Amino acid sequence: MKKLAYKLNTSMLRQLLISVIALITLFGSTVHADNKVVVTASFSILGDLVKVVGGDRVSVVTLVGPDEDAHVFEARPSDAKNLLKSKLFVINGLGFEPWATKLAKSAGYKGKYVIATTGVRGIKMSAESEHAEDAHSEVDPHAWQNPENVVLYVRNIAAGLAMVDPAGASTYLANAKAYVIQLQALNTWAKEKTGSIPLDKRKVITSHDAFAYLGEAYQIKFLAPQGGSTESAPSAKGVALIIKQIQREKIKAIFVENMSDPKLIVQLSKDVGVTVGAKLYADALSSTEKPGATYLKMMRHNVTQLVAGMELN
Numbered sequence: 001m002k003k004l005a006y007k008l009n010t011s012m013l014r015q016l017l018i019s020v021i022a023l024i025t026l027f028g029s030t031v032h033a034d035n036k037v038v039v040t041a042s043f044s045i046l047g048d049l050v051k052v053v054g055g056d057r058v059s060v061v062t063l064v065g066p067d068e069d070a071h072v073f074e075a076r077p078s079d080a081k082n083l084l085k086s087k088l089f090v091i092n093g094l095g096f097e098p099w100a101t102k103l104a105k106s107a108g109y110k111g112k113y114v115i116a117t118t119g120v121r122g123i124k125m126s127a128e129s130e131h132a133e134d135a136h137s138e139v140d141p142h143a144w145q146n147p148e149n150v151v152l153y154v155r156n157i158a159a160g161l162a163m164v165d166p167a168g169a170s171t172y173l174a175n176a177k178a179y180v181i182q183l184q185a186l187n188t189w190a191k192e193k194t195g196s197i198p199l200d201k202r203k204v205i206t207s208h209d210a211f212a213y214l215g216e217a218y219q220i221k222f223l224a225p226q227g228g229s230t231e232s233a234p235s236a237k238g239v240a241l242i243i244k245q246i247q248r249e250k251i252k253a254i255f256v257e258n259m260s261d262p263k264l265i266v267q268l269s270k271d272v273g274v275t276v277g278a279k280l281y282a283d284a285l286s287s288t289e290k291p292g293a294t295y296l297k298m299m300r301h302n303v304t305q306l307v308a309g310m311e312l313n
Contacts, residue, residue, distance in 0.1 A: 037165045040086040042097045043070040044285040045144055046116055046153075048295050050090055053157045053175045057168045061086065063100075066285045066293075067258050070097055080107035087164040090157060093117040096141030114160035116153040117143050123212045142283070145214040147187040147299060151180050186296060187217075190303045194218040194310075201313040204306060205246060205254040207265050210282040220306065223251075239268065246272045253309030257282035258292065278305045 036059040041047035047062030054060065061082045064070040083089060084107055091100045093115035103109075122139035143149040158176035162169035194202065195218075202220040204211070209224040223242055245251070246268075255277045256265040269276045280302050281292035292298035 037088065037161065037168070038086045039088045039090060039161070040083050042089075042091045042100050043073075043283070044068070045283075045295055045298075046090050046092060048285060049116070049150070049154055049179075050157055050161075052179050053154050053172055054161055055171060055175050057165060057171060058161065063103075064097075064284065066287050068284055070283055073097070073099060075099060075103045079103060083107050083109050087111050088114060088160055090114045090116060090160065092141060092144075094120075094122055094139050094141035094143065112160060112164050114156055116156050117141070117149070118156050119152045120149045123216060125209070125212075140209075140212045142210045143213055144295070145211055145282075146217040147183045147190070148217065149213060150295065151183050154179050154183070182296060186299055190218060190299070193303050193307050194220065197307060197310045201310050203249060203251045203253065203313060204309060205242065205251060205265070205268070206280065206282070207256045208282070210257065214302070218303075220310070239264075243268065243271055246274070250313065252312035253277060253306065255280045255305065255309065258284060258286060277309045280305060 037054065037057055038059050038061065039050050039054065040061045040063065041050050042062075043064035044062055044066050047060050050058060050060050063075070063079055064073045080103060083104060086109075088111060089100070089104060089109060091097055091113065094117050104113075120143045122143065124138055125140045144153065154176045158172040161172045165172075199219060202218075204220055204222050206222055206224050209222070211220075211222045214220065215222045223245065246254075252274050254265060254269050254272075254274050257280050265276060281298040285294065285298055286292035291301040
């Protein structure tokens with residue numbers, strides 16, 4: 001009986017030790033997770049950039065996710081709760097997400113901000129391209145469509161992360177520098193790809209006016225029936241003018257974006273007898289299994305499809 005009791009006690013002790021070790025491991029991993037710098041990003045493209053610069057030191061919450069439209073986003077109570085847990089709130093600025101400051105104010109957020117477009121030279125929108133409900137904004141907010149602007153984005157993000165987490169400053173700086181090299185390589189590649197198309201063929205139709213910075217960087221003329229915001233309603237006169245221009249200039253490069261309603265472009269393409277090209281990623285990344293899952297992948301996909309479309313012009 002004593003031997004049996006001893007065996008039982010030994011077995012119970014071993015099981016107890018295993019349980020204790022498991023609890024210690026779980027507790028340790030929880031502490032590690034809690035030690036991460038919690039950052040809220042307004043939309044998916046910024047969320048990707050924060051993850052790249054922050055690496056393992058940050059935990060990123062993205063308010064407007066992949067394939068979602070930041071122009072029509074409405075914050076939920078859970079978004080306010082998540083924001084209050086954050087040390088840093090990263091927004092695009094230039095009037096892209098006017099709801100962001102309203103959310104922060106209503107939530108009572110006291111943390112730091114990064115306006116990613118700080119230092120970016122904005123492109124002015126034409127009168128017909130201004131945001132329908134945000135007409136005070138005269139600058140096109142889609143600055144990420146030029147990789148040279150994203151160099152400023154990641155440097156601003158690195159500075160913001162260093163501000164709230166000084167111990168990680170060297171890590172953020174190193175990550176930003178490494179990513180800038182990739183952005184520069186992307187820009188060189190995009191210039192080579194678009195440079196293969198004669199200037200008179202660099203004309204593209206898209207759902208809404210989100211590609212002015214890409215157009216300026218690579219000398220592409222973008223036309224859109226919808227303005228800078230997906231909330232703006234295209235006028236019948238504007239659509240008629242675009243149809244005439246498509247027919248006159250024989251434009252065959254017609255695309256719809258992942259977060260836009262395709263009905264207008266599909267109808268327009270039928271009216272002019274042109275097939276709609278592959279989906280572009282404008283204001284949002286794609287889900288992980290699609291070709292626009294990161295900023296770098298998104299841009300390479302977009303440029304590749306745009307070049308393929310312009311080759312048909």
